[in-house]
Amino acid sequence: MMGKKKLGAIKAEVAALLGRLPGPTPRAWLGKEIDSAHKDRSRDVETLEMLCAALERAASNGRNPKPRRRPAKR
Amino acid sequence: MREHDEPKPISATEHRARIGQIDRIARRLGFVGTLEYRHVSSHSGGAQYHIGSSAEHDLLVLYAEGFERDADPADFSLEALIAHECGHQRLIRNRNLRTILAKFPGAQFEEILASLVGSILLAEPESAQTLVWKATAELAELGMSAANTVHFIERLRRLLRHFL
Numbered sequence: 156m157m158g159k160k161k162l163g164a165i166k167a168e169v170a171a172l173l174g175r176l177p178g179p180t181p182r183a184w185l186g187k188e189i190d191s192a193h194k195d196r197s198r199d200v201e202t203l204e205m206l207c208a209a210l211e212r213a214a215s216n217g218r219n220p221k222p223r224r225r226p227a228k229r
Numbered sequence: 230m231r232e233h234d235e236p237k238p239i240s241a242t243e244h245r246a247r248i249g250q251i252d253r254i255a256r257r258l259g260f261v262g263t264l265e266y267r268h269v270s271s272h273s274g275g276a277q278y279h280i281g282s283s284a285e286h287d288l289l290v291l292y293a294e295g296f297e298r299d300a301d302p303a304d305f306s307l308e309a310l311i312a313h314e315c316g317h318q319r320l321i322r323n324r325n326l327r328t329i330l331a332k333f334p335g336a337q338f339e340e341i342l343a344s345l346v347g348s349i350l351l352a353e354p355e356s357a358q359t360l361v362w363k364a365t366a367e368l369a370e371l372g373m374s375a376a377n378t379v380h381f382i383e384r385l386r387r388l389l390r391h392f393l
Contacts, residue, residue, distance in 0.1 A: 156274055156278075157310055159272070161301075162303060162304045162359055162363075168366040172366070173379075175374075176375045176376055197387070198383065199383045199384075199387040201386075203379070205362070209362050
């Protein structure tokens with residue numbers, strides 16, 4: 156069950172969590188992790204990049220709305 | 230839609246279109262079983278997976294809220310809602326994923342894993358990442374540090390992808 160929490164609230168929670176990452180800035184910490192994951196096949200770059208996107212969305216303060224899909228074919 | 234309000238009526242054409250949309254998305258994501266659309270409020274987030282006696286008897290129900298959420302730019306897409314429920318089915322029906330689920334007991338962990346599986350099933354990265362964010366927020370609620378949460382989500386997603 157998806158639960159009723161809106162995506163906007165979840166994004167804010169993730170951004171707050173990532174804001175607590177160690178290092179000079181959260182973006183720098185994630186950037187280092189992504190670089191390290193690129194060199195290690197046991198890591199998952201895509202997941203780290205998705206988390207990084209959450210930070211970037213928070214920074215852009217909602218200027219990138221959810222993309223609209225095509226209407227259903229009838 | 231306000232709490233306890235019922236959705237506005239829709240035409241038979243719109244009803245059929247919604248069923249068609251659910252069917253296309255769910256089948257593309259590999260759902261096996263029966264799909265239903267109920268034009269009522271679920272008060273549960275808009276979609277629900279029900280376990281049947283076999284995968285063929287499983288049921289995925291979409292509610293009017295699912296479409297309302299999809300129309301809201303600040304909320305989950307229909308693809309993400311359906312993928313999360315498909316994630317539940319995979320966790321129950323895939324033997325390897327069932328083993329992983331058994332290692333992380335509890336409804337809260339099942340929700341986290343279902344979102345991560347759903348994010349892997351989705352080819353469209355925008356909706357996929359929203360499910361990763363949801364899983365991350367829910368894992369953080371368990372009280373892990375930020376760095377450990379990031380590492381754990383990364384490892385879990387890699388592990389799940391390996392078995393899908």
